[in-house]
Amino acid sequence: MTLKDTLKKLTEAYGPSGEEKEVSSLIIGMVKDNADDIFEDNLGNLFVVKKGKGPKVMISAHMDEIGIIVTHIDENGFLRIAPVGGISPRLLVGQRLRFNSGLIGTVYHEKLKELKELDWSKIYLDIGAENLESATKSVKIGDLACLDQPFKEQREGRYMAKSMDDRAGCAVLVEVINRLNGELPQEACFVFSVQEELGLRGAKTAAYRYEPDFGLAVDVTLVGDTPKAPTMAVSLGKGPAIKVKDSSVLCHPAVRRFMIDIADENCIPYQLEVLTRGGTDAGAIHLTREGVPSGAISIPCRYVHTASEVVDKIDLDYAVTLLEKLLLSTWPGTEGLYSR
Ligand SMILES: [Zn+2]
16 A cells, blocks of 8 residues: 555544544554554554564654534534634634534534634534434534545645644554564554644553653644745655654654764755644653653644645655664664763
8 A cells, every 4th residue: 555545544534532443443454464563552542563672662643633522502403512632713614524423514603793703602513403303313412523624636746635633644654664574673662642632642651551762753743834834944845854842842862863863874855843832742752751762753734733734745755764764773872962
């Protein structure tokens, strides 16, 4: 299966935070022939282990996506909703939402004097029900839904879909798992984590269980290359970004150095990323137990947390190569770090 096919399958799957089962089953099917061990934990994190000698590395990509939760159903069968993860009501108007059952609704808003009044209390979801009774036959309070958009190749190598955040990261991990064979210089545990969008929850218990010697997250990051975008030194199509800092983590200099050295040695283009808002699983991993040196490989992505997130094949391909080469190299540890 090509990376594009993997990405299409994963991004079209249903998986708001807490309901990642469909994504996790797809991933198991994609990697089971190339894993030394596969297991899940109590929260639903999926662990895929490739055996190796020496230290242990955990590589995390989250399976969950942003979504909504049903908070109220009125007598005419219209639903009120609240966010699950960082999603804006403005970006939902006119969008279709899909429940796990396959039921589709469309989002609109009440009459507004000014557009700035648009908040969660003003929007509703129309599922085509005639009244409360018929609505409750298919939807209950607390049900979740995700965006409903097909995967598209906008032009060659430019991919658009919902939930690129972070199925793009999941697809990179799947590709690397299937490429690596033979014994690795360190044991690698690929964690497909749950509930990242609610505050890095899955990665927290996964890292506690696995006790890695160092950790990596693979997730999307924002870019500064669109009209009047907030200034940011990351663009689409210039290679994966090696994270320096975001709101959840200051990446350990030894991990950063390791990634940069591997990229340089293998002529892999990369960008350096400082994300001033937002976090990723590395934020949870590095605070585990007595501390775990952690870093992240970021995939540049336009329009993060919308129904049409855009990534570039060049960045994905080089992210795969960087991660693969990294896992085939021996982790130098943190000693002698500042003398390098
Ligand atoms: Zn993410």
